[in-house]
Amino acid sequence: xxxxxxxxxxxxxxxxxxxxxxxxxxxxxxxxxxxxxxxxxxxxxxxxxxxxxxxxxxxxxxxxxxxxxxxxxxxxxxxxxxxxxxxxxxxxxxxxxxxxxxxxxxxxxxxxxxxxxxxxxxxxxxxxxxxxxxxxxxxxxxxxxxxxxxxxxxxxxxxxxxxxxxxxxxxxxxxxxxxxxxxxxxxxxxxxxxxxxxxxxxxxxxxxxxxxxxxxxxxxxxxxxxxxxxxxxxxxxxxxxxxxxxxxx
Amino acid sequence: xxxxxxxxxxxxxxxxxxxxxxxxxxxxxxxxxxxxxxxxxxxxxxxxxxxxxxxxxxxxxxxxxxxxxxxxxxxxxxxxxxxxxxxxxxxxxxxxxxxxxxxxxxxxxxxxxxxxxxxxxxxxxxxxxxxxxxxxxxxxxxxxxxxxxxxxxxxxxxxxxxxxxxxxxxxxxxxxxxxxxxxxxxxxxxxxxxxxxxxxxxxxxxxxxxxxxxxxxxxxxxxxxxxxxxxxxxxxxxxxxxxxxxxxxxxxxxxxxxxxxxxxxxxxxxxxxxxxxxxxxxxxxxxxxxxxxxxxxxxxxxxxxxxxxxxxxxxxxxxxxxxxxxxxxxxxxxxxxxxxxxxxxxxxxxxxxxxxxxxxxxxxxxxxxxxxxxxxxxxxxxxxxxxxxxxxxxxxxxxxxxxxxxxxxxxxxxxxxxxxxxxxxxxxxxxxxxxxxxxxxxxxx
Ligand SMILES: Nc1ncnc2c1ncn2[C@@H]1O[C@H](COP(=O)(O)OP(=O)(O)O)[C@@H](O)[C@H]1O
Ligand SMILES: [Mg+2]
Numbered sequence: 001x002x003x004x005x006x007x008x009x010x011x012x013x014x015x016x017x018x019x020x021x022x023x024x025x026x027x028x029x030x031x032x033x034x035x036x037x038x039x040x041x042x043x044x045x046x047x048x049x050x051x052x053x054x055x056x057x058x059x060x061x062x063x064x065x066x067x068x069x070x071x072x073x074x075x076x077x078x079x080x081x082x083x084x085x086x087x088x089x090x091x092x093x094x095x096x097x098x099x100x101x102x103x104x105x106x107x108x109x110x111x112x113x114x115x116x117x118x119x120x121x122x123x124x125x126x127x128x129x130x131x132x133x134x135x136x137x138x139x140x141x142x143x144x145x146x147x148x149x150x151x152x153x154x155x156x157x158x159x160x161x162x163x164x165x166x167x168x169x170x171x172x173x174x175x176x177x178x179x180x181x182x183x184x185x186x187x188x189x190x191x192x193x194x195x196x197x198x199x200x201x202x203x204x205x206x207x208x209x210x211x212x213x214x215x216x217x218x219x220x221x222x223x224x225x226x227x228x229x230x231x232x233x234x235x236x237x238x239x240x241x242x243x244x245x246x247x248x249x
Numbered sequence: 250x251x252x253x254x255x256x257x258x259x260x261x262x263x264x265x266x267x268x269x270x271x272x273x274x275x276x277x278x279x280x281x282x283x284x285x286x287x288x289x290x291x292x293x294x295x296x297x298x299x300x301x302x303x304x305x306x307x308x309x310x311x312x313x314x315x316x317x318x319x320x321x322x323x324x325x326x327x328x329x330x331x332x333x334x335x336x337x338x339x340x341x342x343x344x345x346x347x348x349x350x351x352x353x354x355x356x357x358x359x360x361x362x363x364x365x366x367x368x369x370x371x372x373x374x375x376x377x378x379x380x381x382x383x384x385x386x387x388x389x390x391x392x393x394x395x396x397x398x399x400x401x402x403x404x405x406x407x408x409x410x411x412x413x414x415x416x417x418x419x420x421x422x423x424x425x426x427x428x429x430x431x432x433x434x435x436x437x438x439x440x441x442x443x444x445x446x447x448x449x450x451x452x453x454x455x456x457x458x459x460x461x462x463x464x465x466x467x468x469x470x471x472x473x474x475x476x477x478x479x480x481x482x483x484x485x486x487x488x489x490x491x492x493x494x495x496x497x498x499x500x501x502x503x504x505x506x507x508x509x510x511x512x513x514x515x516x517x518x519x520x521x522x523x524x525x526x527x528x529x530x531x532x533x534x535x536x537x538x539x540x541x542x543x544x545x546x547x548x549x550x551x552x553x554x555x556x557x558x559x560x561x562x563x564x565x566x567x568x569x570x571x572x573x574x575x576x577x578x579x580x581x582x583x584x585x586x587x588x589x590x591x592x593x594x595x596x597x598x599x600x601x602x603x604x605x606x607x608x609x610x611x612x613x614x615x616x617x618x619x620x621x622x623x624x625x626x627x628x629x630x631x632x633x634x635x636x637x638x639x640x641x642x643x644x645x646x647x648x649x650x651x652x653x654x655x656x657x658x659x660x661x662x663x664x665x666x667x668x669x670x671x672x673x674x675x676x677x678x679x680x681x682x683x684x685x686x687x688x689x690x691x692x693x694x
Binding site: 056059061062081082085086088089090094096100101102103104105113114116117118119121122161165 | 262264265268275276279600601603604605606607608609610611612614686687688691
């Protein structure tokens, strides 16, 4: 039980400002948040409210303007560029709305990319990639190019790629945004299964139905958290009072 | 957290390098035509460097061989019909004897007053028809001394050259040069047979190497003859100088275009050997001074092979500098072309860069990836260029009948430069790719 109390992610008053000439855009206005192992979170909110900005910071792709971000207990601000790359490659898995597969590479090669940057030997990497491709139902499409696959299939490749380095946290930014409801449903099915296997997932969506699917929902508005249902589904008292931001919704 | 432990060398293990190279080949292969066109600049740069070097080496080698054949310790003097007076005087006073050229007095003075003069080879020349039964050839008869072949580096190919005894006894012997021998005696060896010149017969005792064309042309230039004469300039029959003097005297009469022309020339050609190489230039100057005093109109030319050799070396140096500049410029242009395309590629693949960064690629992974692509481009361009550069000189030798020499260092150097260019012109685009912000890169398009 003691171990469960250690959050994977802890944000303290994280702000992100963009300077657009004379105008300062406050994309995030002080986000505090804890994510625990096994969490399954959907982030909702109107367009432009800062969801992607938040996810990029969580994914170590971007740095907060102020505030602290602790990933697995370590202050991300202290990491240099190489260490950030390593964190992204080993501890995090990304899934994007537009799949972001490398067009020049085949299915299995795309899945191998994170393993390659970690220096995993080719044969071992190939084995892992083939296994994952099988798990997302693309075992027969190993040598296909992304352009030869449907959107749903491409997104499944992206999921397999995100899983390749067995990350602590999977981040998905509108993963079903480009898909029809059937393929989208299949993707969500996979997410459910992954969470059931103990993976921690954070996904952005503007689909209200998602809120029913995930145990924890965070709603953003104008760069602030207006709802965090973390307490509602809290079983073990993981969150302390002052970190909760539960609105009356 | 062991995930964050630093392993700086892990990126450049042979395994990663191999995969990076394979990946580079793959992405270049995706744009075959573009890659090919981009590499073309380097191909032509490298190919022209190698081909030009080969041609240059060949040409200068040939020139140096010819000059060396003249003897680097020699000073060669040739009589020339004085310009200006020559044709008009002959034209107006047809019956007069035109007197010009080097004299025995010149030789005596040179020998007695200039220290270091070792051996002197005098020679007289005339033109006439040479006969083998009914076959005749318009040839040059060269009267000279027994040590002529040694002095002029001309090998006796068959038989022997005439001896001092034959010289003294004014023997009727002759040595044919190779060209004349094959012309007069196409079917059998001429040694032992006879050649008729006017009314007397000369026994062929040997065959001597023909002079290299350029040198032969040079020596015949003094006769001031037409092109028909030049074409025959190669046909030479060598006989003892004494024999020539006794049979034909010092006045040579030529029948040409309807008029008689008589010339009195004591010596047509004198070869002077200087005892030490380092004295050649000072001696040649002394000889020049002496001759200037003796000959008011310039009716002789002096050739100093050593000087020619030095000149040829200087020419080669200049050639190499010019070549080097051209090569440098063409490779520079090729490099800029590659850089241009790589910058476009980086922009085009911004999103891919963002994806790779999100998936754990470090800055140096990205640098390596793009640098490898550039080096692959320039290196394969270099290889293709080397192949073409080796083929072209061979073709030139085959079809243009020119000597080309490929030195091993030329392709090696050209190829290394092409790879070097890949590094130099690839580094900026690669750094630009690696410097991109991952979020911005992912947002690109
Ligand atoms: N690179 C940027 N430069 C300037 N403004 C930005 C940048 N990225 C995001 N923003 C602004 O920050 C706000 C949040 O954007 P984003 O996180 O993408 O919203 P969402 O993903 O919720 O639609 C928006 O107003 C957007 O215009
Ligand atoms: Mg967004």
